[in-house]
Amino acid sequence: MNQLFDLYFTKPAMGEVFCDPARVQGMLDFEGALARAEASVGLIPAEVVPDIEAACHAGLFDFNELAIAVGNAGNSAIPLVKALGKKIAARNPDAERYVHMGATSQDVMDTGLILQVRQAVGLLEVDLECLADALAQQAQRHAETPLAGRTWLQQATPVTLGMKIAGWLGALTRHRQRLMELKPRLLSLQFGGASGTLAALGEQGFAVAEALARELNLTLPEQPWHTQRDRLVEFASLLGLIAGSLGKVGRDISLLMQTEVGELFEPAAAGKGGSSTMPHKRNPVGAAVMISASVRAPGLVATMFAAMAQEHERSLGLWHAEWETLPQLCCLVSGSLQQALQVIPELEVDAARMLENLDSTKGLVLAEAVSIALAKRLGRDAAHHLIEQCCRSAVQQGAHLREVLGQHPQVSAQLSANELDQLLDPANYLGQARLWVARAVAEHEQFIGR
DSSP states (O other): OGGGHHHHHHHHHHHHHTSSHHEEEEHHHHHHHHHHHHHHSSOGGGGGGGHHHHTGGGGGGGHHHHHHHHHHHHSSHHHHHHHHHHHHHHTTTTTGTTTTTOHHHHHHHHHHHHHHHHHHHHHHHHHHHHHHHHHHHHHHHHHTTTTEEETTTEEEEEHHHHHHHHHHHHHEEEOOOOHHEEEEEEEOOOOOOTTOGGGGGGGGGGHHHHHHHHHHTTTTSSSSSOOOHHHHHHHHHHHHHHHHHHHHHHHHHHHHHHHOOOEEEEETTTSSSSSOOOTTTTOHHHHHHHHHHHHHHHHHHHHHTOOOOOOSSSOOOOOHHHHHHHHHHHHHHHHHHHHHHHHGGOOOOOOHHHHHHHHTTTTTHHHHHHHHHHHHOOOOHHHHHHHHHHHHHHHHEEEEEEEEHOOOOHHTTTOOOOHHHHHOOOOOOTTTTTHHHHHHHHHHHHHTTT
């Protein structure tokens, strides 16, 4: 693993969830819970359970040996179960006979993964909530801070910074709703034995499955899902959505940080965003991670989709393609969230520069406001044609649109000087921007209240 970039692209806590010891511990937690479940229905002697549980600790195993063995076995569960059996036999030879009873390697690995994913979801939920709170605060703080709306990277009509941030918040709220809805489907036990029938456990198979789901606090699916991967792919898709929305945040911030724009900035810190050669540089390093994750995530999500068409009751190669892909997605999104949480609460806003940029077109961005006001008196087509001519004249003369409008007899005959001043004030042409902020914040607060 390339540790040089780990702290930049991955939240350390998420990296710990998917490190090798955690992966092994997830599988061992399955084995310990399976022993307890089987003992609870009388399938194995209760007295062997403590010896099985005592060996189910990742720190007891040699990871170098396991890694080598995985290359020969084709998955991580086979060598782990063998090593586990040896450790149990060293404590109690009789107990070794009951370990892994009725389970298959994929049961161990998939359920172990789900236990890791549950931890990952917990981390994501906390970070998404914290980020949503920060966005709600910033949206309210800047609900009436005008800046140029931009379409096709050109100035359009005025919006507010709060409205832009409320857009970021709305997407995050929807992702939090999706995650909440997904959890019962995602956090589901995998337990089917060799071909999914649990035949090795006879009539007690379903009772063991129920007990095992209770032991691990997972939902019990309608049947084992060895080659039905929609649960994991749905989660991967959500991770891709989160990465994309955060990429949108990073993209907007980085564009607003451009020298020629200079309206919004990531918080300054010693040594942050500098250049190796240019002392004046202030680079959007947090936005870079958010954008990078949004670029990398779709390929990983596509891999999960491509691996869905798995053969019969156990897949060859497609299942294997998931093993590193889903953890990578979780780590990428965690890193993007980590950067967003460093940036959003302390955003630096230059409201004066926003107004300056709004006026850089010398009133042209508010031509629509004047056209609509005139349309009520002259008709839509006539008003549009008239203001279009005035805009063309303003550009040719290098004059402010207000000056051209005030000198045009058809315009001045319909609109007073005061009316023109009001129409060309960005603060008076913000439409429903404040309402959009209020609605986005209300949805956020409603989600919190659930």
